[in-house]
Each structure stands twice: as C-alpha cells, then as structure tokens.
Amino acid sequence: MIFLNDHRIFFGAALGLFIFLTLYIAVIPALDNQRINRPLPRQAKVLTKDEWAGKMVYIDNGCVACHTQQVRNVEMDNVFGKRPSIPADFAVNRRTDFWRNTANLMGTQRAGPDLTNVGERQPSAEWHLIHLYQPRAAIEASIMPSYEFLFIERDYLQPGDVEVKVPEKFLKNKRKKIVATAKALQLVAYLKSLKQSDFTDKSIIPEFLYKQEKKDTEGAQGGENLPDGAELFTANCASCHQANGEGVPGAFPPLKGSPVVTGGDLELYVNIIMKGYDPRPEFAAMPPVGTNANFTPEDVTAVINHERTSWGNNAKKVTVEEVKVIMDKIK
Known part of the structure; x- marks a missing residue:
C-alpha cells in the first residue's frame, strides 16, 4: 500500500489528522465559547496595572493550589457568593502571556475558602495585609502559611510606607515596624478586585441546588x-x-x-x-x-x-x- 510505503503520505496524513482534531476539539469550541459567553452587563472592569501585577503574585506563590474561584451550584457554597458561577463570569479574563493561558484561576482544592467574592466579603486592606503576614493573627485556626517575605522590617517609617499593625505576640522584634512591599500591596489589590457581578435581570439568577x-x-x-x-x-x-x-x-x-x-x-x-x-x-x-x-x-x-x-x-x-x-x- 502506497500509504504505508511512502513516508511523506503517512506523516502527512498523521499531521492532517492532528490539525483536524486540534481545530475540532480545542480551537472551534474555544471560539464558540467566546462567542456565546459575553461579560455580564455589570461585569467587573478589566484589572488595573496593580491588580494585574497582584494576580501574577497570586500565581507565583501558588495560591490557586489551596483557593478556588468558582462558586459551585450547591447551597453549601452560598457563603462564598451571591449565586452560582457561570461561564460569563470568566469572559472578561485574558491570557497571562503568550505561553500561559492561566487567566481563570478556578482551582480544584479548597484548603482555604473560595475567593470569588472575597473583595466584597472582606474589603479591608488592613485585614488582608495582617492575614498575609501572619494568618493566625487574623484567624486563629488558619492553616495557611505565613508570607512574611512579602514584608520588610524598618526601625522607622519612611514616606509612602504602609505599616501593617501586626499584634505584638506575632512579632519577632517588637521594636521594628512591619511594612508592606509593593508585591504585598499588589496582591491585596488583586484580592480586593475579586467581586462577583450582579445580574441586571434578577429574575434569571440561578438558584443554589440541594437546599436545606x-x-x-x-x-x-x-x-x-x-x-x-x-x-x-x-x-x-x-x-x-x-x-x-x-x-x-x-x-x-x-x-x-x-x-x-x-x-x-x-x-x-x-x-x-x-x-x-x-x-x-x-x-x-x-x-x-x-x-x-x-x-x-x-x-x-x-x-x-x-x-x-x-x-x-x-x-x-x-x-x-x-x-x-x-x-x-x-x-
């Protein structure tokens, strides 16, 4: 058979099948999703420069390993959002860069709470900074690791410094001032930007399932x-x-x-x-x-x-x- 004897035909057929399957399974469905899933009318605005930089800090530190950003359609998730998540919630996101398509940090594990609506649940920048420096200072039973490396210690505050008021018992040196670095502030800006958009038409809001x-x-x-x-x-x-x-x-x-x-x-x-x-x-x-x-x-x-x-x-x-x-x- 010419198909088996001519390597050019054999590899050409394999390449053609690969391209067809890529288009049929990945590219065309993705384009179709973009077409039918538009941002909601009240969708949160595109991330600012600081919020986008904070998203990179979130990715770099592996926060997605313990936190989800998806409110499942079960009643136990209604503490994390006003409604179940839908595809349109993620339509405003864009690629991280050319090589990485990590725009949607939905996650699969919940060692920590879901962050879909954390910007509304916890809008206090001070709380987030204290929590990042020492989670046990904000939530006594927290299992989250400390992110002290996102902060610096100073003897005296300098102009523009954002001091973090950490309880004394969590300070290694009680004479030092704890100051948030740019990365800590950017991460907090990103967390505060996470707010679930409302539906314009309240009558179409999906209900949580398995209600008790x-x-x-x-x-x-x-x-x-x-x-x-x-x-x-x-x-x-x-x-x-x-x-x-x-x-x-x-x-x-x-x-x-x-x-x-x-x-x-x-x-x-x-x-x-x-x-x-x-x-x-x-x-x-x-x-x-x-x-x-x-x-x-x-x-x-x-x-x-x-x-x-x-x-x-x-x-x-x-x-x-x-x-x-x-x-x-x-x-």
Whole structure:
C-alpha cells in the first residue's frame, strides 16, 4: 500500500489528522465559547496595572493550589457568593502571556475558602495585609502559611510606607515596624478586585441546588422572625472579631464585653455595622460590612441581637423597627 510505503503520505496524513482534531476539539469550541459567553452587563472592569501585577503574585506563590474561584451550584457554597458561577463570569479574563493561558484561576482544592467574592466579603486592606503576614493573627485556626517575605522590617517609617499593625505576640522584634512591599500591596489589590457581578435581570439568577430547610430565629421582642444572626456573624464578622468574640489584640477589637455592643447607643452601633469605623489608631479600620453585604434591617437586627447575647454579653435585644428607623436616617 502506497500509504504505508511512502513516508511523506503517512506523516502527512498523521499531521492532517492532528490539525483536524486540534481545530475540532480545542480551537472551534474555544471560539464558540467566546462567542456565546459575553461579560455580564455589570461585569467587573478589566484589572488595573496593580491588580494585574497582584494576580501574577497570586500565581507565583501558588495560591490557586489551596483557593478556588468558582462558586459551585450547591447551597453549601452560598457563603462564598451571591449565586452560582457561570461561564460569563470568566469572559472578561485574558491570557497571562503568550505561553500561559492561566487567566481563570478556578482551582480544584479548597484548603482555604473560595475567593470569588472575597473583595466584597472582606474589603479591608488592613485585614488582608495582617492575614498575609501572619494568618493566625487574623484567624486563629488558619492553616495557611505565613508570607512574611512579602514584608520588610524598618526601625522607622519612611514616606509612602504602609505599616501593617501586626499584634505584638506575632512579632519577632517588637521594636521594628512591619511594612508592606509593593508585591504585598499588589496582591491585596488583586484580592480586593475579586467581586462577583450582579445580574441586571434578577429574575434569571440561578438558584443554589440541594437546599436545606433553615429554621428562622424568633426575635425576643415583637415576635419577629429574623435570619440566623450567628450565621450572618460567621459569614461577615468572625474573620476579624473571631468566633469567640474576643477579636485580636492590636488588630481587631473584641465584641465580648464591648461598651458599644452592650451599651444603649443603638444609632452608633448601626452606623458602625453599615458604614464602618476607624477612630482608634490601635486597631485596623473596619470596612462598611453591612453596606457591602447589602444588609437589610432584619439582617442588622439579627447580628446585633446575636452579639448582644453571646460570649457572656447579656444586653437587651433590639427590634427591627428600632433598627429600620436608624437605617432610614443614615441612608
């Protein structure tokens, strides 16, 4: 047979088959995906120069090995995003460079939490910097390695330095100032840019599958059925204030025994939750958690009542009506 006897025909046929399969299996489906999966109308903007550099730091340090960026369509993932991820979420991404197509850092392992919406869940740059320098300073049970090499120690701060307020017990030399390097700041800029885009048409948002029935928590006053305050606290507050409410000395203030939590100034309390707080140099700034998480008056009431009755706190619970009046006033 000429096909077997002529090497030019044999290798030409093999090359032709290879090109056909490449086009049919890889190239054409990829082009089709680009055609049918467009960025959402409210898709996050293309990464800035610093955010893109931070993405490179994320890749270089192998963060994708422990963190995913995909909210699966199961209810247990709803703490990581407002909805399940869809192909359009990744349509705005571009190649890392000519040789590497690592635009989508979806990951496969979750040794750490998913980061799809971490820019909204945790918008505080101070928190991220402390967490990178020493994860146990932000989350006591964290298994994440320390990235101290992204920081430098100085005797005195220089103009433009960003100091990281690490609790003293995690400092090797308590006289030194911890300063974030450009790479640390770029990585934090990238993490803060990770925000899940909303659908313009709310009616087409896919629901999470395998839903479990949740019990409503009845408020102490007025018989109100409120969301689970403990669950809201865990999802939005515990990373800084800790599950035991004791915070982190030198970084995040305690809620256990706090005069703000147990006191009678409800307007200040609601303002802090919705608009953030930054009056004390000994602690990192608190971001507007409630605004970022789109808290309703019921959500705020549930969180407040959880904090006022946990960790030995024994303050009077508040009602949705009281909180709603304040939220209407501060809008």
